[in-house]
Amino acid sequence: MRKSILFSFLFIQILINAQFSERNLSSQKWSFKNAKENNWLTASVPGTVHLDLMKNNIIPDPYKDENEKKVQWIENENWDYQTQFTVSAKELENQNIDLVFEGLDTFSDIYLNGKLIQTTDNMFRKWTIPVKNYLKKGENILQVKFRSAVKTGNELAATVPFTMPESPRSFVRKAQYQFGWDWGPRLVTAGIWKNVKLEFWNHAKINNIKYETLSLGEKQAVLVFKAEIFSENNEQNKTIVFLNEKSVAVLLKKGINFIEIPYKIFNPELWQPNGRGKQKLYDFEVSLKRGIDILDKKAERIGLRTIELVQEKDENGKSFYFKVNGEPIYAKGTNWIPGDSFSPRMTKEKYQKLIKDCKDANMNMIRVWGGGIYENDEFYKACDENGILVWQDFMFAGSFYPADEKFQKNVELEVKDQVERIQNHPSLALWCGNNEIDEAIVNWGYQKQFKYSKEDSLQVWRDYKKIFHEIIPNAIQKYASRDKQMYWPSSPSIGWGHKESLTEGDSHYWGVWWGEQPFEIYNEKVPRFASEYGFQGMPTLETTKSMFSGKPELDLQNGIIKAHEKHSRGWEIIESYMKRDYNVPNDFVKYNYISQLLQARGMQIAIEAHRRAKPYNMGTLYWQLNDCWPVVSWSSIDYLGNWKALHYQVKRSFENQVILPQEKDEILDFYVINDGLKTFENVSLEFDILKFNGEKKGSGGMAEVRTLESNGVLNFDSFSLEEIIGDAERNEIFLHVIVRDEKDEKVIAETNYFFAKPKDLKLPKPNIQIKKISATEIEIFTDVLAKDVYLIGDAHFSDNFFDLLPKTSKRIILSKPIENIKVMSLWDTMN
Structure with a gap:
């Protein structure tokens, strides 16, 4: 009491x-x-x-x-x-x-x-x-x-x-x-x-707090906090500035005062990206006190880490990768657009869920695209807590921009506000000037379309240089701490039609979709860092139904569904690609399912091509994570927060340890990627050659054990397709591949590899059974291969759109109890 x-x-x-x-x-x-x-x-x-x-x-x-x-x-x-x-x-x-x-x-x-x-x-x-x-x-x-x-x-x-x-x-x-x-x-x-508010204050206030990491070692971290304090008058009495348990006495002068407070943390714990360790965060409070009066206070939550963008010339061009806490990191992630066309509707819960969905899909980086908004504080907080590095574009995208004095000043103050707000977040990795403006000026033909004179074109380029090579980087230098100033003028640095886009800088490769090249072109067009590429897929059935105010009419010819595809040739391009790889269903539900599989297949090919090329390629950020309304789009999570087939595939493709087969010229290679911290010293690879009914046709692998280094790539010797397939048909067999740690007798990674496109596979009809284990857990059984098992129900499934091997089962966790679960597989779309 x-x-x-x-x-x-x-x-x-x-x-x-x-x-x-x-x-x-x-x-x-x-x-x-x-x-x-x-x-x-x-x-x-x-x-x-x-x-x-x-x-x-x-x-x-x-x-x-x-x-x-x-x-x-x-x-x-x-x-x-x-x-x-x-x-x-x-x-x-x-x-x-x-x-x-x-x-x-x-x-x-x-x-x-x-x-x-x-x-x-x-x-x-x-x-x-x-x-x-x-x-x-x-x-x-x-x-x-x-x-x-x-x-x-x-x-x-x-x-x-x-x-x-x-x-x-x-x-x-x-x-x-x-x-x-x-x-x-x-x-x-x-x-x-x-929000709008009234602030009442007396004598002095804290305008801004930033900090700089001077050194970061195992035994101690040396920081300096820099407080910008505004004082009403030349103070006669000293003001005490507190930083947690530390304090300094200062005599404030009228106007702006810059106060530096050194601070040491002993035995510091590092903030690490997802997949590389924990996300340790430290809480600090800066307060002003004069006598018994507290004049102002501000709180900050920071993480201790170092980050640098490494660009070094090599025999192939120039590297482009991030080094976090002194270690090269392979960036696995996506692009973020605003989560709603009406931003105030974005809740803390939706921010937290979408970023947690990134973590759960094994991502470690997200690019905030330059055509949206500088996101709510909750977004950066969620990235801090989940280990998701942030590539932060400034909000300029795909156009030309003016550079008169008023516009310049407006941009500088915009940069000031956002730099001061965002920079203390440990998740912040990079400031980027814009999205696709360099490319728009050089490659998009606007000058010819609008009949520019030579002087007009020169003015556009001068304006571009002024904003993105002077105003923005100078503002960052002025307002950001020295260790928070990494700046990249434009993404991509070189347009995808130029060969240099694959040998240096970051790349937006749109030969797939815009160029209508086959998915397999991703195996040839591998850049140093893929910051944008993608393919469209339909949203889930639940989100498609939400497009209607009345009873949904699920028909591809329905005007409402057509109106929720904003790309002028979107439906045409999707169907063109679908015909290449799948049978095109007439039934809407099956079409929806196949469109999602098609999107997932394309992105799987791209991600695996990028990861196989490590360390030549050191990052893959697909377009895009989310939607701002119910729509057919490039997203892996639709507007209502449902995972599309792509997000489930991304989770598998972004695992820290993966097996990535590559078939070329009748030869099959196996690449094993390890993005984790652990080195596996006794690694073996084995595979079974299976018919779709489970009959084993043979087996193979490597007799010699190898070492899979931390952050490394292991390329096992090549196998002849003729040797593997033998007298079987390519469309009647598949490989089940396992990489094992012989020392611990544990499976490190496994995958399935098919020798034919999905539409050509001679799949038998699977007898898929679902057994209820509990209100939120089920077990799924099959007698023969069930390819791309699709669970349909009003809940989130821990896995979906997966292959179930013959005579095996899989347990699935549901986000909530539901009574009715329907199931479909690829076989249902072929008969």
Whole structure:
């Protein structure tokens, strides 16, 4: 009882002595209206005008049916938001009161009690406005008047003497994907898309904290924390700056003060990427105290690691790989787009789930694509906790951008805000200037399309150099710690039509899909680092059904399903590839299933080609992880969070230890990859040659045991296909391959290898049985090979779209109990 009383007393004392506080204005009652109208409607903050219109039943859900077309008028209107809030006499006694908007989308005028206090023009900036002189005791009225981003962008575009591609989005510092992409709808939003608050403070406040790792060894880590502190006046009394248990006394001068505090951690534990160790995180708090008064405090959670991008000339060109904590790391991962067209709908739970899904699929890196948003803090927190390195693009994508002085300054302040917010996360690996702008200027033919003069083309290149080779890297140097400044100007560094794209830098290889090359071309087009490549597949049946507001009509000719494919030739390309490798079903459910298998097959071929080439290739990031609405796309996880066949395949292909067979010129090679920390000293390889009914036709392998080094590749001797296949037909047999650690008598990796395309396999009909073990566990049996077993049910399955060997079983964990589970295999689509 006494402890409780003491705690309550101390807590009250802290509140009394605290010289700072804040009020969340997001939770106030907000209203909005079309600027042309007088009728105010209820609004939510954070939010967007589309969400508010939906909640007020003014527009239908744009994600359903073909409603996207019905809401395009919204982007051309101006929208007003307002709220009322009270301020007490006690609050007005504070020396300073700031109104802070963490995100405004995009062009707005802010009024407080009828007076214009700020104009905004950047969705990605934080706006801090001193408002003490505008506030009054009692009721205050806050208004934010948004102007149409499309109309304003067009006005800005008209000031340039030549036509810029993708106008007006190039002139608007807002999420570029909102203007429509080949996987996303056109939904150009407006609104208060992040939190808004009042901050009350006195004497001094902490603007920013960053830290630098000076040295990192087994016995100690030497850090320096750098606090940027703003002081109201030249202080007469010293302020104590606390960093956890350490403190320094400083005499603050009026304005900005930079305070450095050295700090040592003894016997430090490293933050490691997923698959390489634990993700140790350390908590720090920086606080300002003068006498008994706490002026301000900020908390940071950091991880101790070193990271560098290694580019060294070699006989093949130039390397491109990341070294983490002194060790080369093979980057396995994906590309991230915004998880919703309406970003305020992204919950902490959805961020955590999607990043956990990356970890569960054995990934260690994710690229935040430059056409979206700088993600919520929860995204980076989840990456820190799950060991997912972040390749962070700045938000510029696939167009030309202006570089007038106002635009330059706007970009610099955007970079400042985002660098200061993100840089302390241990998951941050690289800053990248943009997505595909260098390539767009050089390769996409815009200059010819829009009939540029020589001077126009030179101006575009000068503008590009100014923004991405001067403004952004200079801002990073200015605002980031020295060990957080790794910068890459553009991804890719060289377009996929140029041979150098395979010998240096990072590559976006789109010969598959855009070039309509066969999947097998991936075996030839292997770059040093594959940062983008992909193929489309349909979403799960559950997500497909969510496209409909009424009863779903699952038919490929249905206009609603067609409208949820944003690539102009998407259906045509999918079917063209499907005919090459699979029988094309007429039944919708089977077509959906095969489209997912097709996508998974293509990406498996690509990933395995990249991993076999290690260490020539040191990274593979497929396009893309997620969706922003229900759609046919390149994603491996659909909008509702369901794993497509691709994500299950990625999990298998990204295992730390894998066997990757390669067939070429009637020879079969076996590559064994080890991305793990352990060296296996007595490794053997063996395989059985099996008919689909389980009959064994023979066996083979290596009699000699070999060493599989940590972070290494082991290439076993070649085998003649004629020797393996013998008198059998290629489409009637397969290999079951095992790599074993003879010392521990454990299987390190196993795989199946087929000698014919899926459509040519002479599969017997499997008798698949499902046995319920518990409410959330089942066991699946088969008598003959069941290829690509597909479990259909309203739950997440621990494995799916897998091969089940003859006369074997597999146990599967369900995310929740379900009554009805349907099962299908490839045989069902061939008969």
